[in-house]
Amino acid sequence: MSQWRRPARLLASLFLLVVWMTVGIVAQSTGNKAVGSSAAATGRPADDPEFARLVKEWTTKPEFSSPLVDHLPKIAGVPSPKDVLGHHIGEPKKLTYYADILKYYRALAAASPRVKVMSIGRSNEGRDLVVVFVGADESIKNLETYRGYLAQLADPRTISDAQAKEIVAKAKPIYHLSGGLHSGEVGPSEMLMELAYRVAVEDSPLVKKIRDNVIVSITPVADPDGRDRNVDWYYKYGINETEGRTTGAGVPYWGKYIFHDDNRDINYSQIEMRALLDWYLQWHPPIMHDLHQAQTLLYTFSGQAPHNPNLDPILYGELPMMANFEMAQMTKYGMPGVWTHGYVDMWSPGYLAFMSSNHNGMIRMYEIQGTSGANTTKLRLGPAAGSGQATGRGGRAGGPGGAPEPDAAAVTAGRSNQSQREWFRPWPATGEFDWSLRNNTNYGETGVLTALQYTAAFPNVILENFYQKSRNSVNAGRTDAVAGFIIPAGQRDTTRVAVLVNLLRMQGIEVGSAKSEVRVKEGTFPAGSYVVKRDQPYGRLAKTLLEKQVYPDAVTRTYDDASWTMGMMSQTEVREIADKAVLDVTVTPVTEVKLTGTVSGTGSLFAVAHYGSNNMITLRYRLKDLKVQTVEKEFKQGDVTFPAGSFIVSGDVARVRPAVEALGLTAVGLASAPLVPMHDLDLPRVAVYSTWGSTQDVGWIRFAFDKFELPYDLIYKDRVREGNLKGAYDVIVIPHQAGTAKRLVFDIDSRGQAIAYKKSERFKYLGMYGESDDITGGMGLEGVAEFDKFAKAGGVLVTLGAASFFPAEFGLAPKVDATRTSAQFYSPGAIIDAEILQPENPIFYGYDKKMIPVRYGGGPLLSVQTGGNPFADGPPAGPPPTPQGVLMRYPGGDDHVLSGLMRGANEIRNRAAIIDQPSGKGRIIMFAGNPCYRWQNFGEFNLLFNTVLNYNDLEAGKAGAAGTAGQAGR
Numbered sequence: 001m002s003q004w005r006r007p008a009r010l011l012a013s014l015f016l017l018v019v020w021m022t023v024g025i026v027a028q029s030t031g032n033k034a035v036g037s038s039a040a041a042t043g044r045p046a047d048d049p050e051f052a053r054l055v056k057e058w059t060t061k062p063e064f065s066s067p068l069v070d071h072l073p074k075i076a077g078v079p080s081p082k083d084v085l086g087h088h089i090g091e092p093k094k095l096t097y098y099a100d101i102l103k104y105y106r107a108l109a110a111a112s113p114r115v116k117v118m119s120i121g122r123s124n125e126g127r128d129l130v131v132v133f134v135g136a137d138e139s140i141k142n143l144e145t146y147r148g149y150l151a152q153l154a155d156p157r158t159i160s161d162a163q164a165k166e167i168v169a170k171a172k173p174i175y176h177l178s179g180g181l182h183s184g185e186v187g188p189s190e191m192l193m194e195l196a197y198r199v200a201v202e203d204s205p206l207v208k209k210i211r212d213n214v215i216v217s218i219t220p221v222a223d224p225d226g227r228d229r230n231v232d233w234y235y236k237y238g239i240n241e242t243e244g245r246t247t248g249a250g251v252p253y254w255g256k257y258i259f260h261d262d263n264r265d266i267n268y269s270q271i272e273m274r275a276l277l278d279w280y281l282q283w284h285p286p287i288m289h290d291l292h293q294a295q296t297l298l299y300t301f302s303g304q305a306p307h308n309p310n311l312d313p314i315l316y317g318e319l320p321m322m323a324n325f326e327m328a329q330m331t332k333y334g335m336p337g338v339w340t341h342g343y344v345d346m347w348s349p350g351y352l353a354f355m356s357s358n359h360n361g362m363i364r365m366y367e368i369q370g371t372s373g374a375n376t377t378k379l380r381l382g383p384a385a386g387s388g389q390a391t392g393r394g395g396r397a398g399g400p401g402g403a404p405e406p407d408a409a410a411v412t413a414g415r416s417n418q419s420q421r422e423w424f425r426p427w428p429a430t431g432e433f434d435w436s437l438r439n440n441t442n443y444g445e446t447g448v449l450t451a452l453q454y455t456a457a458f459p460n461v462i463l464e465n466f467y468q469k470s471r472n473s474v475n476a477g478r479t480d481a482v483a484g485f486i487i488p489a490g491q492r493d494t495t496r497v498a499v500l501v502n503l504l505r506m507q508g509i510e511v512g513s514a515k516s517e518v519r520v521k522e523g524t525f526p527a528g529s530y531v532v533k534r535d536q537p538y539g540r541l542a543k544t545l546l547e548k549q550v551y552p553d554a555v556t557r558t559y560d561d562a563s564w565t566m567g568m569m570s571q572t573e574v575r576e577i578a579d580k581a582v583l584d585v586t587v588t589p590v591t592e593v594k595l596t597g598t599v600s601g602t603g604s605l606f607a608v609a610h611y612g613s614n615n616m617i618t619l620r621y622r623l624k625d626l627k628v629q630t631v632e633k634e635f636k637q638g639d640v641t642f643p644a645g646s647f648i649v650s651g652d653v654a655r656v657r658p659a660v661e662a663l664g665l666t667a668v669g670l671a672s673a674p675l676v677p678m679h680d681l682d683l684p685r686v687a688v689y690s691t692w693g694s695t696q697d698v699g700w701i702r703f704a705f706d707k708f709e710l711p712y713d714l715i716y717k718d719r720v721r722e723g724n725l726k727g728a729y730d731v732i733v734i735p736h737q738a739g740t741a742k743r744l745v746f747d748i749d750s751r752g753q754a755i756a757y758k759k760s761e762r763f764k765y766l767g768m769y770g771e772s773d774d775i776t777g778g779m780g781l782e783g784v785a786e787f788d789k790f791a792k793a794g795g796v797l798v799t800l801g802a803a804s805f806f807p808a809e810f811g812l813a814p815k816v817d818a819t820r821t822s823a824q825f826y827s828p829g830a831i832i833d834a835e836i837l838q839p840e841n842p843i844f845y846g847y848d849k850k851m852i853p854v855r856y857g858g859g860p861l862l863s864v865q866t867g868g869n870p871f872a873d874g875p876p877a878g879p880p881p882t883p884q885g886v887l888m889r890y891p892g893g894d895d896h897v898l899s900g901l902m903r904g905a906n907e908i909r910n911r912a913a914i915i916d917q918p919s920g921k922g923r924i925i926m927f928a929g930n931p932c933y934r935w936q937n938f939g940e941f942n943l944l945f946n947t948v949l950n951y952n953d954l955e956a957g958k959a960g961a962a963g964t965a966g967q968a969g970r
């Protein structure tokens with residue numbers, strides 16, 4: 001789909017491609033494909049002398065290569081990467097667009113019976129998502145048979161141990177490799193093309209054994225949209241960078257919504273991640289290996305503590321086993337700087353390749369030393385001395401979960417300590433040297449070939465372990481303290497129950513609907529309750545996702561979130577069941593929960609109950625041309641209770657029924673309006689403000705708004721500086737971003753040279769999701785003044801998380817103080833209690849409890865001045881009087897930590913969680929947390945949605961501010 005001006009060499013290569021494809025097609029049609037081993041009968045095929053010469057030239061020091069990658073066979077009839085791309089992999093200043101990457105794999109597959117390309121879906125921007133299989137002719141011919149073997153091993157309930165043994169003897173492990181999950185980490189996606197070719201054609205004993213004993217599968221680029229944008233950016237800016245003269249900014253977007261968080265997308269919200277999960281559950285590769293580039297020179301993940309204790313102990317043996325093998329082999333080849341252990345832990349199950357460990361396989365991960373795009377750059381590593389950081393623990397200095405991924409920053413920050421010798425880093429890289437894209441290729445490819453060597457040496461061990469872990473998972477459900485979970489029927493909001501159950505189903509977890517009333521020691525649950533039994537292959541994953549996270553110790557830090565408990569995050573009831581009787585409950589298997597709302601009665605009006613469903617805002621927008629009011633007090637119609645916040649819809653009521661049913665809501669026809677105060681639900685003109693320097697957390701808000709069909713303009717500094725914001729918008733949301741108010745205002749440092757993010761004929765993928773002639777400089781004080789004017793003119797400014805420092809520190813909300821937690825405080829995304837102080841406020845429509853579980857997002861400690869500083873002498877003993885405008889607060893303290901980890905929980909005691917500050921004719925609503933965090937905390941989304949929907953009635957519910965009863969809403 002993408003066309004761009006190519007260098008002449010690429011055009012030449014196109015001609016070659018046609019030739020190769022013709023060869024392939026002809027061979028295929030005669031049933032006699034070139035097999036890539038022309039000289040195989042007599043020995044190793046001839047190597048390409050040019051490859052050897054150029055790779056040597058591009059490798060900056062001899063020790064940065066290995067005997068595994070310093071040569072490449074040249075095979076008549078099978079295209080090497082150069083034959084299609086026009087250059088060998090790792091040439092300085094050459095990066096490949098996704099379409100050309102696909103072109104290469106397809107040419108290779110057309111020419112070799114050892115390669116197959118399979119489409120698995122489309123990216124957000126429509127790019128073909130593929131998995132490439134490479135293996136022996138026989139493996140590729142019988143892929144479906146091998147898939148079947150792995151599927152049998154994955155569900156041991158269908159086979160006996162004896163049968164498993166027979167299957168293991170016939171089966172082959174699939175080893176899955178994935179590059180380009182993080183689009184700025186460009187090297188591995190280049191390298192994998194060469195790897196695929198090498199595995200297909202090389203006849204060295206090592207590669208031949210890999211080809212015969214293992215099926216290699218490859219995700220060429222996990223985020224292809226971001227890949228192309230990065231390659232554009234590289235050719236526009238990065239290629240001209242020299243030492244001391246860098247662009248000063250990265251490309252503002254990778255994928256459509258997010259950057260690094262595609263490796264934190266625990267609920268597989270992004271379609272690229274979802275496509276891979278769907279593929280995984282069909283193919284069951286026992287190993288999933290993600291290739292990143294952020295550490296010096298190659299870090300191989302070994303699964304350090306803290307550990308998810310639900311995962312099989314076998315896994316914790318396998319991980320360092322393979323990592324240590326790689327470290328020893330690469331060290332033997334003379335490659336310095338290969339290490340393990342001190343970087344990423346095994347706590348959060350949300351990393352992409354964790355789909356493997358979560359399903360009884362094995363997650364693997366590399367961090368390979370990157371370059372600046374494809375430029376050769378100087379690395380300045382410290383000498384092997386000094387105390388360095390405590391690398392053995394966590395390894396992540398800095399912010400709580402949700403802060404930008406440290407990949408890129410860690411390269412810089414971690415360099416000195418990565419030059420230090422440790423038990424897990426016996427031969428660190430030190431000193432100064434040039435580092436090239438080819439070095440990155442050499443390290444990555446040598447590592448991967450070594451991992452494949454290990455797998456090819458012990459294929460049966462890998463398969464036996466996969467089977468045993470699956471078997472153990474089923475057994476654990478029968479012997480562990482937790483036998484299952486029940487999601488009771490009859491919950492007020494069934495839509496979030498449906499979301500939760502469907503997310504479990506998406507992960508392959510079996511869920512049943514109880515055929516009759518369930519009686520277990522924990523209680524009696526009605527028929528139709530959802531039952532998750534743990535004696536299933538993915539029973540451990542169910543436990544991991546549904547249980548309260550109990551952090552293992554008081555010292556260790558974790559790389560990402562410490563908690564994710566799905567019931568709490570979505571504020572739905574999930575009961576943990578110890579009673580083994582739950583395993584025998586008769587259930588109907590659930591494929592997918594389909595939302596079916598209920599509509600009863602008739603009338604000229606319809607009342608739609610607000611039970612906290614996030615679909616309420618969708619309904620409002622789907623019925624945007626109808627008159628919709630909301631009730632400010634609860635009322636009853638027949639036996640249905642309509643809480644405050646319920647909608648009263650009038651006009652073309654025939655449209656209400658299908659809309660309500662499709663969204664899983666509850667509606668009743670009314671003859672006349674209820675006699676309670678109401679206000680009109682006017683539709684605001686909404687904008688979402690984004691800096692250019694940190695668009696990812698804005699992306700999650702955009703994703704949630706898009707999913708729930710809430711229209712908005714995405715605006716940047718240029719629009720803000722233009723002024724007259726109130727003329728265009730009623731509500732502006734500034735999502736959590738940038739970390740500090742200063743960065744929110746001044747954003748990317750201006751170095752006196754404009755950096756444009758614009759589409760052009762040559763750079764088609766730039767200028768998407770916004771355009772600017774200069775992305776540097778931020779909104780500046782001019783922009784601050786415009787936001788102030790917006791609020792004073794009657795606008796509603798909503799700030800989330802770290803963005804709430806902004807109104808406090810830049811004087812828009814002068815009575816609000818925003819401070820930070822102490823250095824002792826540590827809470828990577830704990831789930832904690834929040835106390836609703838003004839339940840009648842429209843922001844809390846749909847919430848029926850005073851205390852709700854929320855994710856602590858590491859935003860500011862907010863307080864409203866009441867004269868003296870109530871926090872001057874440390875946290876007060878009891879709750880202080882509530883200052884004006886605090887709508888919700890954190891009770892704080894260890895007792896209110898519900899899941900995960902919060903050290904120093906007293907620091908947040910009675911701090912404001914949501915503040916409403918009047919400003920002129922408008923107001924500023926400040927959230928300390930992030931109510932739309934990574935498609936996870938569905939229970940909090942409504943706090944933001946209600947704010948938007950009731951933007952001009954946020955005084956409703958306050959004494960003396962009640963709306964008018966009956967139809968005369970405001």
Ligand SMILES: [Zn+2]
Nearest residue numbers: 182292293407
């Ligand atoms: Zn990465």
